[in-house]
Amino acid sequence: MLVEIIDFIILFVTTLISKIGYFGIFILMALESMVTPIPSELVMPFAGFLVHTGEMNLILVILAGTLGCVFGSLISYYMGYFGGIPLVVKFGKYLLLNKHDLEMTQSFFKKHGEKTIFISRFIPVVRHLISIPAGIGKMDLKKFVVFTFLGSLGWNTILTVAGYYLKQNWEVIHEKIRSLEIAIVIILLVLVILFVYYHVRRARKK
Helix, strand or coil, X not given: CHHHHXXXXXXXXXXXXXXXXXXXHHHHHHHHCCCCCCCHHHHHHHHHHHHHCCCCCHHHHHHHHHXXXXXXXXXXXXXXXXXXXXXXXXXXXXXXXXXHHHHHHHHHHHHHHHHHHHHHCCCCCHHHHCHHHHHHCCXXXXXXXXXXXXXXXXXXXXXXXXXXXXXXXXXXXXXXXXXHHHHHHXXXXXXXXXXXXXXXXXXXXX
């Protein structure tokens, strides 16, 4: 089942880029920067392969992918900015969240937002999610856009160049990173469990 899903995503990615070119890269990377199962490890290496064949331009590929990342990240940012705060205040108790958690998130992104956003663009799974808490934390919008652009530019350049040199073997990149993605998901699940345990324990003490 998982193999079939991956094959479908690969077909979707390659078909969209082949049909509408740079705009297809923009759309796919915008989706990748939101909570959608479109891995940049498939999109940009395939585009890099097309650069190798002469069908696309390296600079335009990287620019289209990076602008797509910024666009998708902005949508997620505003989802957190406008939807996250009211939801936390209204339904937070059901998710073990409270105003203190919200204040901590806002304080964190005011102090460390730039580094967090930049580094997160290089981390599988995390980059799909990080824009929402940045919005909830009311990170400065200009800084968010700048560091999202810079982080995305670096990551997309690495993937595109790798696809260029791997040629028809561009899919290898996704296969190599998949184990890392699984490890990160496990780590995130452990952190969620610890978070729940901490809040339940604190609630019992009160």
